[in-house]
Amino acid sequence: xxxxxxxxxxxxxxxxxxxxxxxxxxKPLVADVKNxxxxxxxxxxxLETATRETAGSNIKIAAENMNxxxxxxxxxEVSPLMLKDLGVEYVILGHSERxxxxxxxxxxxxxxxxxxxxxxxxxxxxxxxxxxxxxxxxTEKVVExxxxxxxxxxxxxxxxxxxxxxxxxxxxxTGKTATPAQAQEVHAxxxxxxxxxxxxEVAENVTVQYGGSMNDANAAELITQKDIDGGLVGGASLIPxxxxxxxxxxxxxxx
Numbered sequence: 001x002x003x004x005x006x007x008x009x010x011x012x013x014x015x016x017x018x019x020x021x022x023x024x025x026x027k028p029l030v031a032d033v034k035n036x037x038x039x040x041x042x043x044x045x046x047l048e049t050a051t052r053e054t055a056g057s058n059i060k061i062a063a064e065n066m067n068x069x070x071x072x073x074x075x076x077e078v079s080p081l082m083l084k085d086l087g088v089e090y091v092i093l094g095h096s097e098r099x100x101x102x103x104x105x106x107x108x109x110x111x112x113x114x115x116x117x118x119x120x121x122x123x124x125x126x127x128x129x130x131x132x133x134x135x136x137x138x139t140e141k142v143v144e145x146x147x148x149x150x151x152x153x154x155x156x157x158x159x160x161x162x163x164x165x166x167x168x169x170x171x172x173x174t175g176k177t178a179t180p181a182q183a184q185e186v187h188a189x190x191x192x193x194x195x196x197x198x199x200x201e202v203a204e205n206v207t208v209q210y211g212g213s214m215n216d217a218n219a220a221e222l223i224t225q226k227d228i229d230g231g232l233v234g235g236a237s238l239i240p241x242x243x244x245x246x247x248x249x250x251x252x253x254x255x
Contacts (some may be wrong), residue, residue: 002205005037005163006250008237009092012043026240032060036250041092044078051087062090065098068111080119091116094126094150096169101215106149113150124163124207125150126170131170139204140189141214147193155210158199163207171212173234180221183210216245223253
């Protein structure tokens, strides 16, 4: 049975102090959540606070990026070993903002995915098409290239620790959301692609999240779709009450 995981992505928001205040409010709100996994991606500067404040709870912490190297002359970068040392369990990789603003290619993302798995971190691999790609009918081609490229040399056994997040770029931070039917169609395509790349068992067990302006109003309708296993949530994950609604929608949608 694959797991529904609701993950927050704070992006470049919240100081360490603000993170501590968030978790003090959020933890009791979701303490009774049993079925859905809860993950929150926080900025590097808040990771130590976040792992400390959530220790012993049902909340896991993700980094929002990392370097593929263990150490070295990479000024300003953070390695998988550093994340493990802080108690981080997940890392968001290949987010469209990293691809768009920092030139991350599928090959770069792939090296990060493999490094994360090597060190026992669980990568959340983000994929998704831009508006012009959806309009010209190349959504599936783009998503396939990103998944095949991002998972190059990742064996079937390792896929048990990989999460895929489908995020149509045109719906991230825009207030636009793919309809449940549109999102389900791409999620089904991803699952069928995983059958071809690996096998039916792997495809059935991989968590595939939806991201792209998921919020407290539309989460339940999206997550109840057959192949949508939770969400990667941006703005709404910054507000404890709103994120709680989304988490509880995920908790009710056992696959």
